[in-house]
Amino acid sequence: AQRVTQPEKLLSVFKGAPVELKCNYSYSGSPELFWYVQYSRQRLQLLLRHISRESIKGFTADLNKGETSFHLKKPFAQEEDSAMYYCALSKNFGNEKLTFGTGTRLTIIP
Amino acid sequence: DAGVTQSPTHLIKTRGQHVTLRCSPISGHKSVSWYQQVLGQGPQFIFQYYEKEERGRGNFPDRFSARQFPNYSSELNVNALLLGDSALYLCASGALDRGGGADTQYFGPGTRLTVL
Numbered sequence: 118a119q120r121v122t123q124p125e126k127l128l129s130v131f132k133g134a135p136v137e138l139k140c141n142y143s144y145s146g147s148p149e150l151f152w153y154v155q156y157s158r159q160r161l162q163l164l165l166r167h168i169s170r171e172s173i174k175g176f177t178a179d180l181n182k183g184e185t186s187f188h189l190k191k192p193f194a195q196e197e198d199s200a201m202y203y204c205a206l207s208k209n210f211g212n213e214k215l216t217f218g219t220g221t222r223l224t225i226i227p
Numbered sequence: 228d229a230g231v232t233q234s235p236t237h238l239i240k241t242r243g244q245h246v247t248l249r250c251s252p253i254s255g256h257k258s259v260s261w262y263q264q265v266l267g268q269g270p271q272f273i274f275q276y277y278e279k280e281e282r283g284r285g286n287f288p289d290r291f292s293a294r295q296f297p298n299y300s301s302e303l304n305v306n307a308l309l310l311g312d313s314a315l316y317l318c319a320s321g322a323l324d325r326g327g328g329a330d331t332q333y334f335g336p337g338t339r340l341t342v343l
Contacts, residue, residue: 121269153334160230160231160334160335160336160337161270161317161334162333162334163331163332163333166331203269203270205269213275213283214260214272214275214283214285215260215262215270215272215319215332216272217262217269217270217271218269219267219268219269220268220269
């Protein structure tokens with residue numbers, strides 16, 4: 118069975134401070150991991166996926182298969198980063214269903 | 228392109244009634260997935276359709292059904308509504324990459340269903 122755990126429901130960080138949103142997963146195969154973000158009054162949208170190895174809006178995430186983690190990081194938080202963040206997993210190869218975590222609400226304090 | 232569109236935006240029903248939710252995917256996308264998002268939780272997978280065929284089903288009762296039309300739009304039907312069906316229902320479309328690697332899924336704004 119696939120499972121995604123986001124241990125923090127709420128996270129508050131001062132502007133300019135580093136941000137880390139935690140995500141752990143359980144899956145017996147080789148998963149594909151994603152971070153989705155939902156800004157206020159907007160739809161859920163993809164932030165980044167591990168196979169792209171891109172940095173989007175200053176965020177990065179590294180897949181650690183040993184620790185089964187995919188933590189989202191940003192060195193300097195900005196006010197516009199305040200949003201709901203969801204970690205998600207799908208099976209590799211093909212457009213498979215996404216299994217989401219419960220989400221972390223990130224608030225950046227000015 | 229307006230992206231994935233869903234209708235209606237909001238819906239209020241009473242227990243025992245039936246509801247139909249609609250989704251139009253991004254032009255060129257042949258895969259449509261449905262998710263239920265209960266308040267305080269992440270989206271939970273209900274169905275996926277590709278080329279009008281069901282490709283996946285989540286852990287939902289038979290009261291939930293869906294179909295995909297030749298133009299790739301989709302409907303989600305829920306019969307005998309329960310209070311617990313109150314949620315945001317999300318539709319997502321994707322291009323379905325068979326070459327390896329899950330394709331990005333693009334989400335619609337959702338339909339907020341309230342069951343009284």
